[in-house]
Amino acid sequence: MTWFRRRLKASHTAHQKLEAVPDGLWTKCLKCTEIIFNRDLEKSLKVCPKCGYHFRLSARVRLAGLIDPDTFVEYDAKVVSGDPLGFPEYPAKLARDRAKVGMPEAVVTGEGRIEGLPAAVGITDSGFLMGSMGSAVGEKLARAMEAAASKGLPLVAVCGSGGGARMHEGLLSLMQMAKTTAAAARLHQAGCLFVSVLTDPSMAGVLASWASVGDIIIAEPGALIGFTGQRVSRQAQVIDIPEDFQLSEFQRDHGMVDMVVARGDLKPTLARLISFFHGEKGA
Numbered sequence: 001m002t003w004f005r006r007r008l009k010a011s012h013t014a015h016q017k018l019e020a021v022p023d024g025l026w027t028k029c030l031k032c033t034e035i036i037f038n039r040d041l042e043k044s045l046k047v048c049p050k051c052g053y054h055f056r057l058s059a060r061v062r063l064a065g066l067i068d069p070d071t072f073v074e075y076d077a078k079v080v081s082g083d084p085l086g087f088p089e090y091p092a093k094l095a096r097d098r099a100k101v102g103m104p105e106a107v108v109t110g111e112g113r114i115e116g117l118p119a120a121v122g123i124t125d126s127g128f129l130m131g132s133m134g135s136a137v138g139e140k141l142a143r144a145m146e147a148a149a150s151k152g153l154p155l156v157a158v159c160g161s162g163g164g165a166r167m168h169e170g171l172l173s174l175m176q177m178a179k180t181t182a183a184a185a186r187l188h189q190a191g192c193l194f195v196s197v198l199t200d201p202s203m204a205g206v207l208a209s210w211a212s213v214g215d216i217i218i219a220e221p222g223a224l225i226g227f228t229g230q231r232v233s234r235q236a237q238v239i240d241i242p243e244d245f246q247l248s249e250f251q252r253d254h255g256m257v258d259m260v261v262a263r264g265d266l267k268p269t270l271a272r273l274i275s276f277f278h279g280e281k282g283a
């Protein structure tokens, strides 16, 4: 009975706590269920202060966190996908996600400074058609890599994609896998550092192309990283699959990822890497 009363009291307290916080001011942690004030969550870069769970970040918020203020110059803001196959409802979905995410496409590219060091960047937003790569996303990333190669800049590409190659553009999306990988090879030949940052989720055709060919591959803690999803992998039943087999830490322990870096340490880690490979001035 004591245990039951204690549980009842705890539940009552949690309920009172919930009722005391008006809607829109708090977020419940998806991992530990802690109730976190949104202003505290913003301060912690959307990392749960109790359990360290990394919430997904929009590309714009991540860009603001990674690039020094007032240094970002965007590339190719007007490059957007059309509807080459006349895929049902594709234009409506593009319009919906442009309004929802506030970006014309699922990636933002450009150049700026990271702790004073010049760098090119590409950041995908997993909220825009699941961060999938259509013609425009592939083209923008390839152009960013080519710009970095011609200017001698390091490139940091942040992956957030649960959708892989965008099915609405069919083969044209699949072509982007080869195009971005070839651009990454030219960046490598130019002697420029390419750091790939894998965030939750980094899956399918995006992981199977540019996201996994970085010179250094960093992952955020607890991110889902893989080619085929866990459900499909289990259905294939080729081997027994451990519970954590597509998480960052598993991928690091098995050689797919070089390091797992908490979000708060990402910017200084990138600056150290750029400084080490490109020198103190970064280029």
Ligand SMILES: [Zn+2]
Binding pocket: 029, 030, 031, 032, 033, 034, 048, 049, 050, 051, 052, 053
């Ligand atoms: Zn938590």
